[in-house]
Amino acid sequence: MISFSAVAKRYPGGQEALKGVSFTLGQGEFAFLAGHSGAGKSTLLKLIPAIERPSAGTVLVNGQNVGALQKSAVPYLRRNLGLVFQDQKLLYDRSVFDNVMLPLAFGELGSREAARRARAALEKVGLLAREKANPVQLSGGEQQRLAIARAVVNRPLALIADEPTANLDTESAATILEIFAAFNQVGVTVLVATHDEALIGRFAKRVLRLAKGSLAG
Amino acid sequence: MRTWLRQHRQAIAAALGKIAAQRSAAALNAFAIGIALSLPAGGYALLASLRMAAAGAPLEPQLSAFLRPDAKRAEAEALVARLKGDARLREARFVPREQALQELQATEGLADVVAALNRNPLPDAFVLRPRTADAAALEELARELRALPAVAHVQVDSAWARRLGALAGTARLAIALLAALLAIGLVAITFNTIRLQILTQRAEIEISKLIGATDAFIRRPFFYLGALQGLAGGMVALAILWGSLTALNVGVSELAASYGSSFRLAFLDPGDALAIVLFSAGLGWFGAFLSVSRYLLEIERI
Numbered sequence: 001m002i003s004f005s006a007v008a009k010r011y012p013g014g015q016e017a018l019k020g021v022s023f024t025l026g027q028g029e030f031a032f033l034a035g036h037s038g039a040g041k042s043t044l045l046k047l048i049p050a051i052e053r054p055s056a057g058t059v060l061v062n063g064q065n066v067g068a069l070q071k072s073a074v075p076y077l078r079r080n081l082g083l084v085f086q087d088q089k090l091l092y093d094r095s096v097f098d099n100v101m102l103p104l105a106f107g108e109l110g111s112r113e114a115a116r117r118a119r120a121a122l123e124k125v126g127l128l129a130r131e132k133a134n135p136v137q138l139s140g141g142e143q144q145r146l147a148i149a150r151a152v153v154n155r156p157l158a159l160i161a162d163e164p165t166a167n168l169d170t171e172s173a174a175t176i177l178e179i180f181a182a183f184n185q186v187g188v189t190v191l192v193a194t195h196d197e198a199l200i201g202r203f204a205k206r207v208l209r210l211a212k213g214s215l216a217g
Numbered sequence: 218m219r220t221w222l223r224q225h226r227q228a229i230a231a232a233l234g235k236i237a238a239q240r241s242a243a244a245l246n247a248f249a250i251g252i253a254l255s256l257p258a259g260g261y262a263l264l265a266s267l268r269m270a271a272a273g274a275p276l277e278p279q280l281s282a283f284l285r286p287d288a289k290r291a292e293a294e295a296l297v298a299r300l301k302g303d304a305r306l307r308e309a310r311f312v313p314r315e316q317a318l319q320e321l322q323a324t325e326g327l328a329d330v331v332a333a334l335n336r337n338p339l340p341d342a343f344v345l346r347p348r349t350a351d352a353a354a355l356e357e358l359a360r361e362l363r364a365l366p367a368v369a370h371v372q373v374d375s376a377w378a379r380r381l382g383a384l385a386g387t388a389r390l391a392i393a394l395l396a397a398l399l400a401i402g403l404v405a406i407t408f409n410t411i412r413l414q415i416l417t418q419r420a421e422i423e424i425s426k427l428i429g430a431t432d433a434f435i436r437r438p439f440f441y442l443g444a445l446q447g448l449a450g451g452m453v454a455l456a457i458l459w460g461s462l463t464a465l466n467v468g469v470s471e472l473a474a475s476y477g478s479s480f481r482l483a484f485l486d487p488g489d490a491l492a493i494v495l496f497s498a499g500l501g502w503f504g505a506f507l508s509v510s511r512y513l514l515e516i517e518r519i
Contacts (some may be wrong), residue, residue, distance in 0.1 A: 011392070051425070051427070053411045063326075068491060071517075072431070073292070075430060075431045075434075076430045077429075078427070078428060078429035079428075079429035083427060085427075089419055089423075089427065091420060091424065093421075102421075102424065102428070103428045103429060104424065105224075105227065105430075105434075106224070106425070106430045106431065106434045107220075107427065108220050110219075110223065111223070150428070151428075164444070177379075209493075
């Protein structure tokens with residue numbers, strides 16, 4: 001599903017964020033991307049939806065060479081990926097429900113089917129009762145769950161999450177991880193970046209460990 | 218196809234929603250555009266009215282030769298035959314004095330004057346249309362005619378018409394220049410409005426792009442917003458023009474009536490009015506296009 005081979009990323013300033021990164025994540029696999037902040041986790045995740053392009057090496061997503069992708073093809077790549085951002089990137093000028101509707105606006109679904117899907121996604125993350133609320137009224141954990149609902153509403157092949165539990169207490173963090181595990185069980189590939197070793201320890205999953213831009217072990 | 222239609226419907230709804238949310242700003246914008254557009258539109262309407270009034274005037278060179286009042290009809294008819302044979306003339310028309318009086322009577326504003334006359338003061342005349350418009354050749358022809366014993370006066374009629382034509386041409390050019398300048402202004406107004414709108418929706422655009430929205434999808438509501446703003450501006454311009462012409466016509470028709478004329482400033486014909494509204498909408502669309510394209514370039518890295 002996701003395959004890196006000898007990937008390097010150098011930023012314009014000359015700073016080398018990634019070097020010689022190779023790994024393959026199969027369809028339906030669950031993996032943690034571990035490492036200290038500054039190890040290159042965010043950069044690695046950004047290469048998958050073509051937010052950044054690799055300086056060297058190839059990134060394959062679902063058989064497509066992401067680094068060579070036409071600019072106009074990028075949106076269609078992203079629709080197959082569910083992205084959960086470190087800062088959630090919710091829209092605070094609209095309801096919880098409308099936040100989840102956002103990715104469906106440019107999809108193929110009619111509005112009734114879209115609304116049905118949005119409610120189904122909210123139900124899976126336990127936020128259906130809050131659909132009319134504004135994201136500001138939600139707790140940190142709830143906001144993160146809302147971000148996940150938005151990421152999965154288009155039924156992506158893979159979920160890519162960058163520090164989804166960074167600002168959450170242990171219990172909320174575990175809830176988030178359980179939600180990811182539930183999606184993984186129905187066949188969604190999951191890659192979660194985190195620096196929280198305790199959390200990684202609680203889930204017996206594959207761990208990709210980044211240090212100074214290289215994969216260890 | 219259905220998806221495409223739905224997305225356009227949603228984009229229009231989004232644009233209308235934004236206008237509704239900022240009614241006063243939208244109204245001010247429409248006024249700014251409308252006032253800017255009403256100037257060239259008004260100039261165009263005035264010119265069209267003048268052109269209609271001057272439509273009867275010949276722009277081709279024309280000579281009038283008036284015979285002496287005591288010239289005999291036989292003399293005149295001999296002259297007709299001679300002039301009709303002249304290779305330099307395209308047409309030679311004899312206007313007997315009775316016919317000239319009738320024509321004068323039919324002319325706007327002069328009916329009362331003619332009715333007041335108790336005898337026909339007009340001479341027999343020829344209206345000649347030379348093949349050439351060359352001023353020297355016309356002058357030569359006029360001199361020859363003046364030398365004829367039966368001819369009292371020769372007048373080269375086309376000069377004032379040509380002057381009017383040149384004046385109208387200059388006015389048209391001035392209006393075109395004004396229209397071009399104000400069109401640029403309109404694009405700039407839309408550019409800025411859309412830019413502000415984009416900045417208030419920065420987060421939405423950025424997130425949409427991150428989760429798979431195409432540039433076309435992001436652009437669409439702004440295009441509609443720009444076009445709708447232009448459309449509203451065009452309609453304001455027409456309203457201003459209509460109001461101004463109606464107000465002006467009170468004075469104009471009074472003035473014209475004092476000359477026995479029913480001349481009035483005419484509103485634009487429906488085709489021109491529609492063209493102005495569509496042109497304005499098009500410029501709004503273009504301003505939005507420039508603005509969104511620029512913004513998308515700025516955030517291209519996302």
